[in-house]
Amino acid sequence: MLTVCVAAAADVLNGVAAAVRNTPGAVLVAAAEDLRTGLAQAEREAAQLLVVDDRLLADNPGLLGRVRAGAWTVVLLTRGADAEVLRRTVAVGAAEVVEADRAAEEIGGKLALYVAQESPERTEVGRVLTVFSSKGGVGKTTIAVNLAVALGKLARRPAALVDLDLEFGDASALLGQVPRATLHDLMAVPHLDQPVLERVMPAVAGGAVAFLAAPGHPSEAEDVRPDVVAEVLGLLRRMYSFVVVDTAPGFRDVNVTALDAADLVLTVLTPDVVTVRTVKQVLDLFADGLRYPPEKVRLVLNRAGTAAGLELPDIAGVLGQAVAWELPSDGAWPVRAANQGQPLVLFRPDSRLAQALRSMARTLVEEQEGRRRTVKERAGGRGGFFARFRR
Ligand SMILES: Nc1ncnc2c1ncn2[C@@H]1O[C@H](COP(=O)(O)OP(=O)(O)OP(=O)(O)O)[C@@H](O)[C@H]1O
Ligand SMILES: [Mg+2]
Known part of the structure; x- marks a missing residue:
């Protein structure tokens, strides 16, 4: 089971959250329109995948380090491609980039890949x-x-x-x-x-x-x-x-x-x-x-x-x-x-x-x-995911 948190602006949040919910093997543990709230939830819930909207990154440059530092893989939802977007993509160490306006349709396919490639390896969720x-x-x-x-x-x-x-x-x-x-x-x-x-x-x-x-x-x-x-x-x-x-x-x-x-x-x-x-x-x-x-x-x-x-x-x-x-x-x-x-x-x-x-x-x-047990249960006893996706 892949635990996913979505932090995105209102116009894409619902569509992406629904796509996560509809992906077999993925669990939406948090969805937020506000980056700070989303990160707090993702950290608390030990999300393995963070889907984050570049617009929130642009609005909260001080949080880029925290997005990168989390024990999750980052999937970035972008709006156009200019040097600033690229800079932020690199800054957060995004493993994957998806166009925000197509995210609701495309994210399911991406997630299925991550779900399929989960490994039994675990990292500490300190x-x-x-x-x-x-x-x-x-x-x-x-x-x-x-x-x-x-x-x-x-x-x-x-x-x-x-x-x-x-x-x-x-x-x-x-x-x-x-x-x-x-x-x-x-x-x-x-x-x-x-x-x-x-x-x-x-x-x-x-x-x-x-x-x-x-x-x-x-x-x-x-x-x-x-x-x-x-x-x-x-x-x-x-x-x-x-x-x-x-x-x-x-x-x-x-x-x-x-x-x-x-x-x-x-x-x-x-x-x-x-x-x-x-x-x-x-x-x-x-x-x-x-x-x-x-x-x-x-x-x-x-x-x-x-x-x-x-x-x-x-x-x-x-x-x-x-x-x-x-x-x-x-x-x-x-x-x-x-x-x-x-x-x-x-x-x-x-x-x-x-x-x-x-x-x-x-x-x-x-x-x-107690927290570790909850994460384990939610992940069906098999946390973690392939090193290929790990930064
Ligand atoms: N419960 C306590 N009973 C007795 N002495 C204490 C207690 N707690 C702290 N002290 C003493 O109070 C002093 C200040 O403690 P400490 O250095 O831990 O505070 P601090 O908040 O880290 O200070 P600073 O802001 O300067 O870093 C120390 O001499 C420490 O031994
Ligand atoms: Mg001190």
């Missing part, structure tokens, strides 16, 4: 978890590092951890690592692929995490290109069940890339008025500006229960969303662990924060297992 906040110092890095370690240990296979705090990334310090290579080094690599990432990402924390460090110096931050970050995340989600991304506060380009690429945005806050107020602005921006579906964003309350802190119902009331996870304040343990260059979940596994982070990881692993 989950990108972007740890984000409007504020500094709320615990993003502590959570990202320890969550990655806990996920890797629980799932008994490494989780990837990417430090996208480009100027002052300190995940390597928390892991006690001197990075072999950094995200900055990847900018000079002409062709990124899985073996390259395997080479630059050492296994750390007892093999629980494959780690990609932030640039070694703040001056290198501006060299890190969002399209390369999108490509790296796209590759990693095919290699690991979980890809945890730590970020710096704010909406700079690479952060938006990591947010767009995320299956889940773990929005970290602390129980104080100033943070809650800015997080409210973040949530509004996610919903209205970036048009993320509500289920993409989860709230993580760090230092929950802090004396004089806001109460949980008040926080949820202001934010209009329940807190998904509460992580307790844990005195000096996180700082001690950091000073030792050891993740807290390994340094002090019985501490309250380590226990809460492990429980959070457990929920995520369970969700991922």
Whole structure:
């Protein structure tokens, strides 16, 4: 069974969606008139084939990298052929091009070919978890590092951890690592692929995490290109069940890339008025500006229960969303662990924060297992498709 997502302008969407539905062996998992929505659905549903309208690409140039980075084959619906169309065709790595006005008639035949050539080979359908906040110092890095370690240990296979705090990334310090290579080094690599990432990402924390460090110096931050970050995340989600991304506060380009690429945005806050107020602005921006579906964003309350802190119902009331996870304040343990260059979940596994982070990881692993089962069932137990169609 071939899972297909269609993102196309209104004039062709219905015809193409119907053609997909009528193709034996193909399942339409999502159809959207808006590219960002379509991509979010395609990622969530682990679509194997993305049929995308060039008009949406022209309207959303910032999303080209994300279209290319997905774990799907791209079929592009074009309207005429000029240099710009060609440029976009190459930019998204389209495997196939179909004229938009003939797409409803022709797409069925193309899909039948893909269905016929499905192979039993599978790639990982990993989950990108972007740890984000409007504020500094709320615990993003502590959570990202320890969550990655806990996920890797629980799932008994490494989780990837990417430090996208480009100027002052300190995940390597928390892991006690001197990075072999950094995200900055990847900018000079002409062709990124899985073996390259395997080479630059050492296994750390007892093999629980494959780690990609932030640039070694703040001056290198501006060299890190969002399209390369999108490509790296796209590759990693095919290699690991979980890809945890730590970020710096704010909406700079690479952060938006990591947010767009995320299956889940773990929005970290602390129980104080100033943070809650800015997080409210973040949530509004996610919903209205970036048009993320509500289920993409989860709230993580760090230092929950802090004396004089806001109460949980008040926080949820202001934010209009329940807190998904509460992580307790844990005195000096996180700082001690950091000073030792050891993740807290390994340094002090019985501490309250380590226990809460492990429980959070457990929920995520369970969700991922459920999700994988759903994809497998939908694909009749035979996901993937021939390498011929893989970029
Ligand atoms: N639950 C907690 N209990 C006690 N200390 C904590 C807790 N969470 C984080 N800390 C401590 O708070 C400080 C800030 O945490 P961290 O560096 O993880 O925040 P951050 O959001 O990544 O900050 P930045 O925005 O500067 O990157 C660190 O010293 C960390 O050890
Ligand atoms: Mg940090």
